[in-house]
Amino acid sequence: MKNVYNFNAGPSALPKAVLERAQSQLLDFKGTGMSVMELSHRSKEYEEVHQNAINLLKELYDIPENYQVLFLQGGASLQFSMFPMQYLKEGLVGNYILTGSWSEKALKEAKMIGETKIAASSKDNHYKSIPQFSDFQFNENDAYVHLTSNNTIYGTQWAEYPQITHAPLVADMSSDILSRPIDVQKFGLIYAGAQKNLGPSGVTVAIVRDDLLSENVDHVPTMLRYQTHAETNSLYHTPPTFSIYMLNEVLTWVKEQGGVEAIEKRNMEKAKLIYDAIDESNGFYQGHAEKEARSLMNITFNLPSEEQNKQFLAKAKELGFVGLNGHRSVGGCRASTYNAVPLEACLALRDYMNSFRTE
Structure with a gap:
């Protein structure tokens, strides 16, 4: 499978x-x-x-x-x-x-x-x-x-x-x-x-x-x-x-899982992985939302150019990442980290973002 x-x-x-x-x-x-x-x-x-x-x-x-x-x-x-x-x-x-x-x-x-x-x-x-x-x-x-x-x-x-x-x-x-x-x-x-x-x-x-x-x-x-x-x-x-x-x-x-409080704790942990990859990229990844308004459910970001967005998404697809394309009205990338998305998926995305940036 x-x-x-x-x-x-x-x-x-x-x-x-x-x-x-x-x-x-x-x-x-x-x-x-x-x-x-x-x-x-x-x-x-x-x-x-x-x-x-x-x-x-x-x-x-x-x-x-x-x-x-x-x-x-x-x-x-x-x-x-x-x-x-x-x-x-x-x-x-x-x-x-x-x-x-x-x-x-x-x-x-x-x-x-x-x-x-x-x-x-x-x-x-x-x-x-x-x-x-x-x-x-x-x-x-x-x-x-x-x-x-x-x-x-x-x-x-x-x-x-x-x-x-x-x-x-x-x-x-x-x-x-x-x-x-x-x-x-x-x-x-x-x-x-x-x-x-x-x-x-x-x-x-x-x-x-x-x-x-x-x-x-x-x-x-x-x-x-x-x-x-x-x-x-x-x-x-x-x-x-x-x-x-x-x-x-x-x-x-x-x-x-321990109820909504436990779910929230895990959602915060998942989102932090990806937001940290954005914030620690020296501007390579640019988040759309202002920090105080950031969503725990949908993380939107862009790379320095549209060509790099395309390269990032194409390679991500090859590696088994699904659904990372941003909405057509905003473009770029979007990771939706809803309740059922496991921590392992967010760890994998964090690692991929870091490796793509340093290639």
């Missing part, structure tokens, strides 16, 4: 132990004689998986009782319009903090639904930083304030979150959910596509505060209401059962 170092930005690496466990159960899930993909979503065997995934996420993130965990579809991209449809009502403003392409896309969708404003933006410096709290501009009639917690394309991440009290704080955490502890109570709504840290693509997790579930949303189509999914435990229609099964296995793996 070919072994590679998987630094893909998403869908991303999954824990090897999870893949092996899924492989062992693929044809016969817990004595049913069927794959979990073949089970009815109303069956006892599947409902146990479904509920266990909800319970594990609540446990790992210490989610308070007044929040509901929902399993949705459509990715984070559908969430860009799903929550404004419910909360961006006439006379209210959707307020957005822009830190990259995904927050721009979220704003674009909201503009189709109602009035929007920009609370703060780091676009002027090519999204190399996170805006300062002191620069935020709020409005009395904010329906919510939206941010993107980690920026896969530019390699920046919120080090800490603002304490916002005048409106619900909504966060797209698709690319760093479960990578570090958070205070869920700071947020009214958290949403995340699974394909970075939670499992394979196909399921989207939403963590919604109860007061947001009590609002009148009769104007919203049934499938696009959080209420619909909260009232039916995310079983209003057939959910993406295999993706949720894999999510449950990944959450189990996180717990086995």
Whole structure:
């Protein structure tokens, strides 16, 4: 079997132990004689998986009782319009903090639904930083304030979150959910596509505060209401059962690793290896993000010339590194060091970066 170092930005690496466990159960899930993909979503065997995934996420993130965990579809991209449809009502403003392409896309969708404003933006410096709290501009009639917690394309991440009290704080955490502890109570709504840290693509997790579930949303189509999914435990229609099964296995793996605190410690160790290779290169490698805004999940950098970028990436591919190409809008290189990327892969990349620089 070919072994590679998987630094893909998403869908991303999954824990090897999870893949092996899924492989062992693929044809016969817990004595049913069927794959979990073949089970009815109303069956006892599947409902146990479904509920266990909800319970594990609540446990790992210490989610308070007044929040509901929902399993949705459509990715984070559908969430860009799903929550404004419910909360961006006439006379209210959707307020957005822009830190990259995904927050721009979220704003674009909201503009189709109602009035929007920009609370703060780091676009002027090519999204190399996170805006300062002191620069935020709020409005009395904010329906919510939206941010993107980690920026896969530019390699920046919120080090800490603002304490916002005048409106619900909504966060797209698709690319760093479960990578570090958070205070869920700071947020009214958290949403995340699974394909970075939670499992394979196909399921989207939403963590919604109860007061947001009590609002009148009769104007919203049934499938696009959080209420619909909260009232039916995310079983209003057939959910993406295999993706949720894999999510449950990944959450189990996180717990086995020692929980989110242990995962964060390892993520910091992994990222430091690569950032040190950048910082100790005497300018040969240039990181895109300012140091105080650096992401633990996506490390973006360039070499002195485009030709050297190409040479670096070509040789990396020969050596078994996968997914190191930077996003087309930024170029250069990007190493996505999500939870399941092992320390060994980051050590190998660090060593390759050092050897390429000194050749």
